[in-house]
Amino acid sequence: MASLPRSVLVVGSGGREHALVRALLRSPSRPRVIAAPGNAGIADDVPCFPIAADQIEGLVSLAQKEKVEFVVVGPEVPLSLGLVDRLSTLGIPAYGPKADGARLEASKIYTKEILQKYRIPTAAAAFFDSADAAIAYVRSRPAPIVIKADGLAAGKGVIVAQTHAEAEAGVRTLLALPGQGRPGKILVEDCLTGEETSLLVVVSGRDYIILPTSQDHKRIGDGDTGPNTGGMGTYSPAEVVTPALLEQIDREIVRPSVDGIAAEGIDFRGTLFIGIMLTPEGPSVLEYNTRFGDPETQVVLPRVSSDVLDLLWSAAIGKLSQHDLQVRPEHALCVVIAAKGYPEAYPKGDVIQLPAPLPPQITVFHAGTARNGAGQVVTAGGRVLGVTAIGSTLPAAAEAAYAICDQVVCSSKYFRRDIGAKQLKRQ
Template identity: 45%
Template structure:
């Protein structure tokens, strides 16, 4: 098979690493990719948002399957263009991807179909959003409607702070993504990420993970795209998973098909385990990042038949996904200044050494200089992942690897996995 993988981050590096292991793969092309993927496939310098160029590339290489990593490509309608060209795509259409690309759409969809989530309101005018704060109790949850690279969420305990966040969002902080804001009820509980493979009619659970959104230890600092993750996540008890599948995942896939937007790809349900059962915090229309990295390291067997079955709409014929009993943890190394103003260009040494059979380092935001030096080229730069018999062993191996990387321009959290460790 010839496969085109779209994207350039740690999520895509992990997918490339897993796809490249498949005996079915004849040719793997990655656009645009990053230095960490150089040995896994052919890198083509096309942006993930260039839907027309990527479709032409898929035709050129006679792709049997296109795997879409980032949400930005989905929002540009890449899956729609590929469908028109008759090329199977792992990733939803632009309309179906609205589950992620528009929080207002997603909340209204869940309301229509009685999928459990927090109460909400959608506002375009500043005075209306300010007045609406009187309806909600603190902490106030304020979200930009559109895509904001995982940073368009603010939780404020103070009404004045909440008003300031609303002003910043509606005032253009996130561009068009913040033209509308969603204000939600605050949900108490523990959050986790549940993933399901979907073929338009069916959904098969793929497993869960838990990530750390805040930039600094102790869950302090600004929200980020994710500073670390681990799988399995103890919050996902068998009872919780069964309830989430029954009340959230299956109804969502059925309702999307009924509304003429059959969902194909991976459905990421960010869930809150509340006293009233699991509720949706938000949907994403792609693998989480950095959750994908730990899932790919735990996934046993060949991933390609699963991806192809989703794209072709015949998931019922594919083998059920199987996972190792190990725990895998991911520690994100980010550039200083992230998430607001990450410093780019600092030299990274030691990231490409052999860390042994239990550790994988996925590149998230790197580039290679003309002299061959690896340098930071983004906010989240490296994903150091390790497996172990339990969370303690995986964590020890991951942080031992982190300490072998010489990168003064970076930082990382030292407490990834703390919730799981506390549970014992």
């Protein structure tokens, strides 16, 4: 085992970062952990500094001032703004790709070109920067058809159009989407069908470790209804990914992705999060993200029993092959508690009361939380908490998580009742 850093800065403020902080605090090497900007729950665990995740120079100065030996970057924005590049010039190792690797998330056109170049299964697509050409192409393809904005769009950049009329409107909407540059760029791609899954892969150059499987629930409503969200709940393992399927995904998608990225000259050290559609013709890549998933991390990391600090550090310093990943056999399930109204407008500042003490199999990860003037924990974002339970079976984990969700007191509390239900039905 490589000698581990004694101090770590975690960048970000969501449930994912709270899960990262908790996992790092479990390290037998007992590192000093700090976070920026963090949230109310993270601040209960470690010192937090009020520097937003997109304030690259502020984060760099903080890392220097606090003499941190390692930075773990949670969200995509600082990665694509080059935080890791800046840290690297100062000799501070970081977990997360440099801007060249982060482009795999920040540009869907770039990703599609990589997927095509390395013959990795993905939907056929064409790229446009003008409405007329895109609409002519849309008319030449069968509906449903998918329109995607090229750049980072915080989950608002994809339209699965059921009809040609909807697709044409989608072309105009996404070409005009703010924050995409002018002219905007879009992809028009064939619609795939099947169950979706995603895989978190810790990558370091040509080495990689596939983390335990998990399944997200994207829609706001029970039974996968209503608008898409950042994710309303997860469970791990995801039994839809059988060992044979995982082997196929590894062979057809993970290995060629990691090799292709390396062949492009990118020294990728961080998480490659691969969105996959399990089509009748086989697994097909929907997208790459270049950071841990939220809320996948809230079920995956609690199941990792080897030292997560060693895992991330080994990846960052190019010694990933020395980490021996150990995974607990138990099931984990996370229910996201959101503010009612999310993903549209929602109230902020509502007081949250958690049951205490929490049972040992429960962890409540904070996401959009803050402290008000009276020191009370209040809602401060759309997704507020992630209640993760560990259980010997999935139903046991679900029961334990929901018992806590019911006891959380908050006037704007909303959560899905059916996290894990699909897998339970299958069993």
